[in-house]
Amino acid sequence: MTTQSPPSALLPLNTEQLARLQAATTDLTPTQLAWVSGYFWGVLNQQPGAAALAPAPAAVEAPAITLISASQTGNARRVAEALRDDLLAEKLNVNLVNAGDYKFKQIASEKLLVIVASTQGEGEAPEEAVALHKFLFSKKAPKLNDTAFAVLGLGDTSYEFFCQAGKDFDSKLAELGGERLLDRVDADVEFQPAAAEWRARLVEVLKARAPVATSVAVAASGAVNDIHSSPYTKEAPLTASLSVNQKITGRDSEKDVRHIEIDLGDSGLRYQPGDALGVWYQNDPELVKELVELLWLKGDEPVTVEGKTLPLAEALQWHFELTVNTANIVENYATLTRSESLLPLVAIRRNYKSMRQRRQSLIWFVFLQRN
Structure with a gap:
């Protein structure tokens, strides 16, 4: 994800100056922008002490x-x-x-x-x-x-x-x-x-x-400016509105594929090919309720998540993935319940994993020998 301008902390202009500059150049053509760039460069070099500043980066x-x-x-x-x-x-x-x-x-x-x-x-x-x-x-x-x-x-x-x-x-x-x-x-x-x-x-x-x-x-090194990224993170996400949610698969299709548009407003974010969108989700409260009841719990039991104490139901709704079964979940469930149907599958997976690791080691050995 990229922004329309680098973070303000890295710029020599304050917010007001940057806004005026952007307003003044919004309707300029590429040729006009190039001319303005050369004009400012000429102004800089005509100022006293400009020549003394030029060699600084070499040091x-x-x-x-x-x-x-x-x-x-x-x-x-x-x-x-x-x-x-x-x-x-x-x-x-x-x-x-x-x-x-x-x-x-x-x-x-x-x-x-x-x-x-x-x-x-x-x-x-x-x-x-x-x-x-x-x-x-x-x-x-x-x-x-x-x-x-x-x-x-x-x-x-x-x-x-x-x-x-x-x-x-x-x-x-x-x-x-x-x-x-x-x-x-x-x-x-x-x-x-x-x-x-x-x-x-x-x-x-x-x-x-x-x-x-x-x-x-x-x-002067410019090293801190090599990578530009979004100021928004998982811990501090952008709150945006869903503007379009349109199903694009047929009425009788078993798949439900949708075209989604999110209104970024004046956030300054601009997506480019290859960027990834992370969505801060919450689990369905009914799913959380069902899980809590299956465990014979009430949901108000205190649990610790990332150093914070939360009610169990809130933790399950906001902090854990409940809709995707992973191999680790199946393996732990099989062990806890001693499931006669799942334990053989777990054993097969472990054997496959061991075989896969040996095969991967052999591939690397052959690759290194050839290179």
Whole structure:
């Protein structure tokens, strides 16, 4: 998801100045915009002291910490951005970059390398990190004896290859000679607490390892501006209106496929191909009631969710997925109930998983031999 302009904290203009600039350029053609750009550049260079300011960027040293975001839906990117902000608050020089934009052949020159990686599909790296992943697992990958690194993996324990991309990056960087700054952390769907703890620990380690950047260097490097994202998150979502909900499958079709339009209002959000929309859902109260009654409970029992005490019914309605059965749910249910019909299926799945892991190891062995 992208915004129409970068976050205001990163701009030299205040909100009023930015609004006036946008109003003045709204109806300009591309040719006129190009002329205005050149005009302002000419004005800048005619001002006293302009020549003295020009060489300043050349004096900025390369960032000491390289932070790579390998994200599929945006979660890894948001964690990486939060870590970047933590490091900048400690006056540490950091360069945040998307995995897809990273020049991976320079990896041997990295002194301090941090990767935040999600996992997609059958344990695969996010699309933007596929090239980096392939490079590290090829014969072209260099030794990383002078590189210290840390990896955070994001995943979902309901999937077989939990945080596999993070595990791959972590093991391969170590195999190539890199030094671990911290042991890898694998975070589940509710990753925020684990990610926050990992960030805090890593900042303390990096404070002892990385040089402190001057405020001028941080501002001039442009490193903090490499990734733009939505200011809205799962914890602070945008409240939007559903403007269109139209069924597009036939009247007699067994499928119910719908065309949905959401009114973003003046939020400043603009969707582009490849962006993902996360919807903050609530479970049907009737479904919650049915589940509570099946458990012979009342629904007002106190439970703890992310450090907060809530009534059971409220927790089930707002904080847990109740409509999708995962393999873990079936396995735990079979074990608890000693189901004669499900336990054999669980055993088959475990055997298949073991066989799949052995096959995956063999594939990697053959791949490494060929490359």
